[in-house]
Amino acid sequence: xxxxxxxxxxxxxxxxxxxxxxxxxxxxxxxxxxxxxxxxxxxxxxxxxxxxxxxxxxxxxxxxxxxxxxxxxxxxxxxxxxxxxxxxxxxxxxxxxxxxxxxxxxxxxxxxxxxxxxxxxxxxxxxxxxxxxxxxxxxxxxxxxxxxxxxxxxxxxxxxxxxxxxxxxxxxxxxxxxxxxxxxxxxxxxxxxxxxxxxxxxxxxxxxxxxxxxxxxxxxxxxxxxxxxxxxxxxxxxxxxxxxxxxxxxxxxxxxxxxxxxxxxxxxxxxxxxxxxxxxxxxxxxxxxxxxxxxxxxxxxxxxxxxxxxxxxxxxxxxxxxxxxxxxxxxxxxxxxxxxxxxxxxxxxxxxxxxxxxxxxxxxxxxxxxxxxxxxxxxxxxxxxxxxxxxxxxxxxxxxxxxxxxxxxxxxxxxxxxxxxxx
Amino acid sequence: xxxxxxxxxxxxxxxxxxxxxxxxxxxxxxxxxxxxxxxxxxxxxxxxxxxxxxxxxxxxxxxxxxxxxxxxxxxxxxxxxxxxxxxxxxxxxxxxxxxxxxxxxxxxxxxxxxxxxxxxxxxxxxxxxxxxxxxxxxxxxxxxxxxxxxxxxxxxxxxxxxxxxxxxxxxxxxxxxxxxxxxxxxxxxxxxxxxxxxxxxxxxxxxxxxxxxxxxxxxxxxxxxxxxxxxxxxxxxxxxxxxxxxxxxxxxxxxxxxxxxxxxxxxxxxxxxxxxxxxxxxxxxxxxxxxxxxxxxxxxx
Numbered sequence: 001x002x003x004x005x006x007x008x009x010x011x012x013x014x015x016x017x018x019x020x021x022x023x024x025x026x027x028x029x030x031x032x033x034x035x036x037x038x039x040x041x042x043x044x045x046x047x048x049x050x051x052x053x054x055x056x057x058x059x060x061x062x063x064x065x066x067x068x069x070x071x072x073x074x075x076x077x078x079x080x081x082x083x084x085x086x087x088x089x090x091x092x093x094x095x096x097x098x099x100x101x102x103x104x105x106x107x108x109x110x111x112x113x114x115x116x117x118x119x120x121x122x123x124x125x126x127x128x129x130x131x132x133x134x135x136x137x138x139x140x141x142x143x144x145x146x147x148x149x150x151x152x153x154x155x156x157x158x159x160x161x162x163x164x165x166x167x168x169x170x171x172x173x174x175x176x177x178x179x180x181x182x183x184x185x186x187x188x189x190x191x192x193x194x195x196x197x198x199x200x201x202x203x204x205x206x207x208x209x210x211x212x213x214x215x216x217x218x219x220x221x222x223x224x225x226x227x228x229x230x231x232x233x234x235x236x237x238x239x240x241x242x243x244x245x246x247x248x249x250x251x252x253x254x255x256x257x258x259x260x261x262x263x264x265x266x267x268x269x270x271x272x273x274x275x276x277x278x279x280x281x282x283x284x285x286x287x288x289x290x291x292x293x294x295x296x297x298x299x300x301x302x303x304x305x306x307x308x309x310x311x312x313x314x315x316x317x318x319x320x321x322x323x324x325x326x327x328x329x330x331x332x333x334x335x336x337x338x339x340x341x342x343x344x345x346x347x348x349x350x351x352x353x354x355x356x357x358x359x360x361x362x363x364x365x366x367x368x369x370x371x372x373x374x375x376x377x378x379x380x381x382x383x384x385x386x387x388x389x390x391x392x393x394x395x396x397x398x399x400x401x402x403x404x405x406x407x408x409x410x411x412x413x414x415x416x417x418x419x420x421x422x423x
Numbered sequence: 424x425x426x427x428x429x430x431x432x433x434x435x436x437x438x439x440x441x442x443x444x445x446x447x448x449x450x451x452x453x454x455x456x457x458x459x460x461x462x463x464x465x466x467x468x469x470x471x472x473x474x475x476x477x478x479x480x481x482x483x484x485x486x487x488x489x490x491x492x493x494x495x496x497x498x499x500x501x502x503x504x505x506x507x508x509x510x511x512x513x514x515x516x517x518x519x520x521x522x523x524x525x526x527x528x529x530x531x532x533x534x535x536x537x538x539x540x541x542x543x544x545x546x547x548x549x550x551x552x553x554x555x556x557x558x559x560x561x562x563x564x565x566x567x568x569x570x571x572x573x574x575x576x577x578x579x580x581x582x583x584x585x586x587x588x589x590x591x592x593x594x595x596x597x598x599x600x601x602x603x604x605x606x607x608x609x610x611x612x613x614x615x616x617x618x619x620x621x622x623x624x625x626x627x628x629x630x631x632x633x634x635x636x637x638x639x640x641x642x643x644x645x646x647x648x649x650x651x652x653x654x655x656x657x658x659x660x661x662x663x664x665x666x667x668x669x670x671x672x673x674x675x676x677x678x679x680x681x682x683x684x685x686x687x688x689x690x691x692x693x694x695x696x697x698x699x700x701x702x703x704x705x706x707x708x709x710x711x712x713x714x715x716x717x718x719x720x721x722x723x724x
Contacts (some may be wrong), residue, residue, distance in 0.1 A: 073687055098690055102476040132477075183424040297454040390495060397672040405585065 030319040031060045034308075035075070035086030037068040043063060048335050052326050059319045068092075079104050084311035087320040091307045093138055094384040096129060100136045101382040105309040107134035111321045121328060125305055125346050128378040139305035140327055141340035143275040144371045145200040146292070147171075148300070151176055152284035153269040154192065162270065162290040168208065168233065171270065171293045175243035178269035192243035193270045194262055195234060199302040200272030202398075205230045206302075206377055207295035212392065213417075217381045218416035221390060222410045226297075231399065231406045238400055244402055246269065263287075274304065275368045277342025281361045288363045303376035306340060344368055383420055391417035467705060469697035474690040479502045486697035495673070495681075496698070503677045507656040510592040514652050515557030515645070517601045523637075536608070540546040540601035547598070551665035554594045555581065584674040590676055591662045599655070603648050610644030611637065632694055650713055657706050 012165050017247035038045070040058045042065050049061040064086050066074060072095055079099075091099065099105055112126075112135060122142065136318035141411075147162050157177055161191055175192025182189040195201060202212055210227030213220060221227050237244040263271040266285045272292060280287070310320045328347045337359030344351050344365070357365050392413035399409035433689035469486055473479035490496050525536045542550065557564050558580035566577030578586045614637065622632050638645070660679040663669055669676035669684070678698065 075688075076475045076687060098474075099476065102474060102690075104476050298513070383689070389684065390673075394670070394672040397670060398584070401584075401671075403672075 001102045008243040008380060029058055030062045030316055032316045032319045032323060033062045033064050034088045034090075034323070035064040035066075035071060036090035037066060037071040038090070038341075039065050039067065041341075044335065044339055045176060048327075048339065051332060052323060054324065055330065057127050059322060061323060075099075078311070082313065083116060086308055086311070087316045088217075088308045088324065091309050092129065093304050093307070096137045096307050096309065097380050097382045097384055099309060100129065100131055103136075104311060105132075105136040106312050106314065106317055107136060107140050108321065108324075109135040109312065110286070111325070112138070115321075115325050116328065120346070120348060121346050122344070122373065124303070124373060125178045125377070128305070128380045129304075129307060134409075137307040137309035138324055139307040139346050140324070141343035141345050142303060142305040142372055143343040144301045144303050144368055144376050145203050145272050146275055146289040146291065146367050146371055148263055148271045148280075148287060148289050150266060150269050151288060152266070153285075157269075158401060161288065162293070164291050166290070166293040168204075168293045168295050172237070172243065175237070175270065179243045188242065188245075189267065191245055191268050193237060194268040195237065195244055195272055199274060200335045202377075202379060203272060203284045203292055203301035204234065204295075205293065206300040207297055207384040208233060209227060209295065209297040211379075212380055217367065217379060219389070219421060220387075221342060221413045222414035228406055228410055231410055235399060235406055269364060272301075275343060275367075277361060277363060277365070278338055278359075279341055283361070287361075289367050290364070291367055293373070297316065298378050299375045299376055301371050303372055303378050304380075305346075306343060324420070330383075344372060383423075391420055463697075465696045465699060468693050469700050471693040473693040475560055475686075475692050476690070479693065480568055482693065485537070486703075489694065490698055495500030495676075496612065499676050499681045500674075500679055502675065503657060504657055506588055507653060509589060510595055510656045510659075511649070511652045513592065513594050514599060514603060514656075515648055517596055518648065519607050519645070521600060521604040522611055523633075523665060525604070526608055526611045536605075539604055542598045543601040545598070547661040548665055550594065550598055551652065551662065551664045554590075554597075555666060558590055581675075582671055584672050585672060587667055589673045590667060591659075594660055594666075595656075595659070599652075603652065606648055608638055610641045614640045639722050643723055646713070646717050646721045650710060653709055653713070654706055657702065657709070 008106055010392065016413040033408065034045075034049075036045075042063060043065055049063070052061060053059065071090070075085040075095075077215070079102075109184075121157075125139045125142045126135055129135055129139065131160035147166075149162055151161065154174055159174055159177060162174070171193065178192040179188045180190040181187060195204060205211060206228065208226065210224060210230035211221035234244075238246050261280075262268055263273060263279065264283055266283070275289070277289075293300060308324055310317050314320060328345075329349075333350055333353035333355040336345045336353055337345075340344075342359065342361075342365075345356065351369055359365070395409040395413040396406065398404040399406055404412070439554045460608045461681065468479060470481060470483055471479035472482045472485070499721055500636055525532055525539065536688040537631065556562075559580045560566055560577065560582060561600065563577075563580070565580070569575040569577040580590045581587050618636050619632055627635065658679050659677045663677055663680045664683070667675040669680055679702065683697050685698065
């Protein structure tokens, strides 16, 4: 065999080995790949998938589970190579927004129109996933930022639990009574309120009449007087009233030296936290959730979701949608409690089922449903992560720690956010 | 007489001639496609606006212009140099000190060498979690010691804009010192014993022998350690990624982490690759300067 013939044979074999058609059919079944990052829910997903496959014998579902970072990078690598990263890919809001704007995902509106009635789902959940008339991802569950409170600490202080009549003045008054220096060293051992710069912050800001972005989400709202007042309120909680700790005590997590989940330490009477309720199941105290207080601009809280998208280049769009539709329309309610970490399933049937409402941990889950339906706002847009990371979060760090005044921090945040958004 | 050697037909075949190249092919493919291709592609991508999802668009020097106009870039650059400036000298001095300590013929010295090398083979995640606890301002061991032994209230460490980067530097030194110690140890053991013996006979003390024999003879090793430490320090990523994610207030945001953020979080792959080339250029210049300066202080036998 001469060299040319050998080289040809080698390259041909290489091409066969590398290429290969994507296998869509195994024993006459369509196989769909669900790419997600909920590794600790893998076993539960297996059960759900088994139920689905029983009801849909022509579709086989494979899970592709990696950590969130790897998942995100995998989706991006697949997009760069113009292949699909799975037939269904799980998306966090900020990441979904980036893919939505870049038209990487299939329009699901025709499927929704055909198969789902508006009263079967929570239509508000779809809003941030729309671009024009198209719907580029479908949220399977949603959450918001209710007011978490530690019942044991409230009982010990003889205070009434938070309710829907609360304003931020009520919250401050309660927080002052719930902040306790037990050992008399001049530093509180128990804090009245916890607010960090995650999504809970947005709700406070908007309720107090301020905002992160203008209503059209195109510019920063950090130059608005109401935003400055809201920021001052936060700084006062830390520096003037001393009912909320500075970042030095709350931020970070195991990795950065603080407690990863400060509320779980039992040292905080109240906190504005994301409603992934099952992640709080190990709390060693009695707790519940309530609607966040209302402010001069009403009661507002950021809404977030766990959505699935189907890449445009998926070869199994119909089968992928069938699985998604089955979760919303037909999945047994017994999974609704844990499958989405206690987030509200985007299916009224599941969300209002006793299995969900009475799920563990037993807290007032209707609060989150109410919050989402009546009071939630969405500020999601592309570059969300960038204008937070590089725009205002560093400024808030400095502001709350007293290294910058509210005015300085707001002015710098305003400039930086607009810089990112104007690109 | 036929001048041609009597080569059998098999030996003359194309296959036979190509055989060595075929053996090299897998490595060549790897080097050319995976390494070379990525280097060239990254260089070209630096001149594009590419969000990873849509096709890249050629923008010329726009990424570099944006970078040099960006206030944040200079903050990040400053952080990077600050980190290198405190980490590299500390790393070299500590690893040399440790190497001198364990370069003794004592019983059980292998045990100590192993102990000092342990952090090198420990996962960065595990190290970050443990150091995160150590640095906890309220419950951490470091502040506990400062409080109980010296009556000092320790800083917020990773939560303080002034202390976060030195804290990461300290952890980096602890994690990497064993590796450099091993290199220094190999260097120390290659210094001929007779040099020290002659010096001893001439009445030289320990300090004199250290500065007149050990350090000069060790200078090629020191040079190597300085070069790799500086390059490694410029590439700081894992520590900030696992411990602080660039915070607080971007005080630990270094070039490598900022490149990652732009590429994989902000969808600015073109900008990120441009920045990667700037990092490469900085590292290259610093390394060239060191090579130029080695004539002044490195002695080869």
